[in-house]
Amino acid sequence: MNKAPYIWMDGEFVSWDEAKVHILTHTLHYGNGVFEGTRAYQTEKGLAIFKLREHTKRLLNSAKITLIKPNFDLETLEKAQVELLQKNKFKGNVYLRPLIYLGYGVMGLYHAKAPVNTAIAAWEWGTYLGEEGLEKGIKVKISSFVRSSVKSTMGKAKAAANYLNSQMAKSEAVDCGYEEALLLDSEGFIAEGSGECFFIVRDGVLISPPNDTSLESITQGMVIE
Numbered sequence: 367m368n369k370a371p372y373i374w375m376d377g378e379f380v381s382w383d384e385a386k387v388h389i390l391t392h393t394l395h396y397g398n399g400v401f402e403g404t405r406a407y408q409t410e411k412g413l414a415i416f417k418l419r420e421h422t423k424r425l426l427n428s429a430k431i432t433l434i435k436p437n438f439d440l441e442t443l444e445k446a447q448v449e450l451l452q453k454n455k456f457k458g459n460v461y462l463r464p465l466i467y468l469g470y471g472v473m474g475l476y477h478a479k480a481p482v483n484t485a486i487a488a489w490e491w492g493t494y495l496g497e498e499g500l501e502k503g504i505k506v507k508i509s510s511f512v513r514s515s516v517k518s519t520m521g522k523a524k525a526a527a528n529y530l531n532s533q534m535a536k537s538e539a540v541d542c543g544y545e546e547a548l549l550l551d552s553e554g555f556i557a558e559g560s561g562e563c564f565f566i567v568r569d570g571v572l573i574s575p576p577n578d579t580s581l582e583s584i585t586q587g588m589v590i591e
């Protein structure tokens with residue numbers, strides 16, 4: 367992984383190697399934490415964050431869905447992301463990973479009294495499915511795993527726990543010789559990829575499923591717009 371000098375943790379810039387948590391961090395055990403994956407691209411005017419506001423809003427909305435009270439507001443989180451990029455002086459394209467998590471001090475399932483922490487990491491990271499994948503395309507397997515339901519596992523939240531579903535689907539696909547998994551909902555309709563939204567061109571028309579059982583994709587929203 368491409369280390370960067372700093373990670374933002376609860377309002378402080380901490381050096382990458384010192385950005386640590388206690389082993390009894392609540393989220394580590396029960397999976398209730400929410401995050402984002404936001405890209406920043408080098409432009410003639412410097413690094414530009416793609417849809418910063420939309421991603422930060424979705425982060426806070428995911429927290430709301432999973433009953434976490436964020437310890438920072440929208441404006442502070444946006445500012446922190448911009449400052450983190452400035453401070454790290456990146457040369458290439460960057461991936462930003464804000465994470466709101468339940469920290470150390472309370473164990474047990476009832477999480478309401480667990481402390482809430484926020485961290486933002488950023489590092490230089492290439493395209494998700496590789497440059498070759500972009501040029502030549504990839505093989506996608508329809509997964510035997512059903513996309514997490516909105517009613518049982520808060521499927522609309524970009525929550526750490528929901529990525530167990532994605533991980534299993536991805537592993538199954540890779541083990542079977544594919545590069546990515548496409549998940550269907552419990553009715554058998556296409557929901558989304560293990561880590562991305564889905565589009566298909568059929569008879570010259572671009573089609574993408576509704577977000578009833580998938581994350582509300584910012585990329586999908588932008589393409590449709």
Ligand SMILES: Cc1ncc(COP(=O)(O)O)c(C=O)c1O
Binds near residue numbers: 403580581582583586
């Ligand atoms: C499960 C899942 N669905 C869809 C997406 C696409 O979302 P976006 O286009 O906002 O990055 C992602 C990526 O974050 C994802 O992890």
